[in-house]
Amino acid sequence: MKPSFKTTTLIAAIGMGCFIAFSAVFYSIRTLLPCPYQYDLLQDIAVRSCMDVLLISLIVAGAALLTCRPTKDVTKPFRILTYVLALLLVLALISTPIIGQIRLSFWPPLWLRFVLMIVGCVWLCLLSLQEAAEPTPRAFRIALICGIIVLAFPMVCEIISGISLLCSGHILYLHSSVAYTWVRYIVPTVFLLWYSIALNKASKG
Numbered sequence: 001m002k003p004s005f006k007t008t009t010l011i012a013a014i015g016m017g018c019f020i021a022f023s024a025v026f027y028s029i030r031t032l033l034p035c036p037y038q039y040d041l042l043q044d045i046a047v048r049s050c051m052d053v054l055l056i057s058l059i060v061a062g063a064a065l066l067t068c069r070p071t072k073d074v075t076k077p078f079r080i081l082t083y084v085l086a087l088l089l090v091l092a093l094i095s096t097p098i099i100g101q102i103r104l105s106f107w108p109p110l111w112l113r114f115v116l117m118i119v120g121c122v123w124l125c126l127l128s129l130q131e132a133a134e135p136t137p138r139a140f141r142i143a144l145i146c147g148i149i150v151l152a153f154p155m156v157c158e159i160i161s162g163i164s165l166l167c168s169g170h171i172l173y174l175h176s177s178v179a180y181t182w183v184r185y186i187v188p189t190v191f192l193l194w195y196s197i198a199l200n201k202a203s204k205g
Contacts, residue, residue, distance in 0.1 A: 004064075005064055005067070005068050005128070005132040006128045006129075006132075007128075008060055008061075008063060008064035009060075009061060009064045009124055009125075009127045009128035010124075010125070010128045011057075011060055012057045012058070012060040012061040012064065012124050013057075013121055013124035013125045013128065015053050015054070015056060015057030015060065016053075016054065016057045016117060016120055016121045016124060017121050018050075018053055019050060019051075019053045019054045019057065019117065020114070020117045020118060020121060022050045022053075023113075023114070023117065024114075026047070026050075027110070048158060048176075048177070051177075051180060052154075052155050052158070054117075054184060055151050055152070055154065055155060055180065055183070055184060056155075057124075058151050058184065058187065058188060059148050059151050059152060061124060061127075062144045062147055062148045062151070062191070063148065064127075065136060065140075065144060065191075066136060066141055066144055066145070067135065067136055067141075068132035068133070068134065068135065068136060069132075069134060069135075069136040069137070069140060069195070069198070070127070070130035070131060070132050070133070070134065071134055071198050071199055071201075071202040072133075072134060072202045073130070073131045073133065074130045074131075074199065074202075075126070075129070075130065077126065078123075078126040078127065078129075078130055079199050079203065081119065081122065081123050081126060082123065082192065082195060082196050082199055083196050083199075084119065085116075085119050085120060085123050085192055086189070086192040086193050086195075086196045088112070088115065088116050088119060089116065089185060089188055089189040089192055089193075090189060090193070091108075091112065092108040092112055092113075092116060092185050092189075093108075093185060093186070093189055095108045095109060095112060096108055104178055105177070105178050105181045105182075106181040106182045106185065107181060108185070120188075140194065140198075143190075143191070143194070144191070147187045147190070147191060150183050150186075150187055151183055151184075151187055153179055153183065154176040154177070154179040154180040154183060155176070157174035157175070157176035157179065158174075158176045160172060160174060161173070161174055161176065
């Protein structure tokens, strides 16, 4: 196994674990100590920074798969968990319209968000244990690069808005938070479905 692949995927898992811990604390405080909404710049920066940890974790996971994509010699638990995670992501994409929460931002049910994060973190841990011997197909690699760019888009918008706020005192309203709610589900869904198909073919080959 290539050490870089294992290390990179473990870093992604740790990052997602940190995001899970923050989200659990954040929602617990909001539930136990509800307070009227009041905008606070420092709190907004802290929340956005932690949200970016999830995007960075997904980007790191994508970077790990750029050179190696385990398919042939993966363990059965990993293969099954990959299918489960892909189905959960599809459920997240369709659940918001089903429960009548159609709006600009994309927020699946809270319970589903936490299940996805936990399963995703376990999946990354299992991914780091797989034998990364097969090179990533060119088409998948190019798509991964595009996906990484899409995942980075909300953070780039945040940086631009932050620079504008510091220099001119005005926020550009680039809707980075709205983009964040969509890309964190759409990009992983596309690649997990693609990866699931590859795993299924390899298991039958």
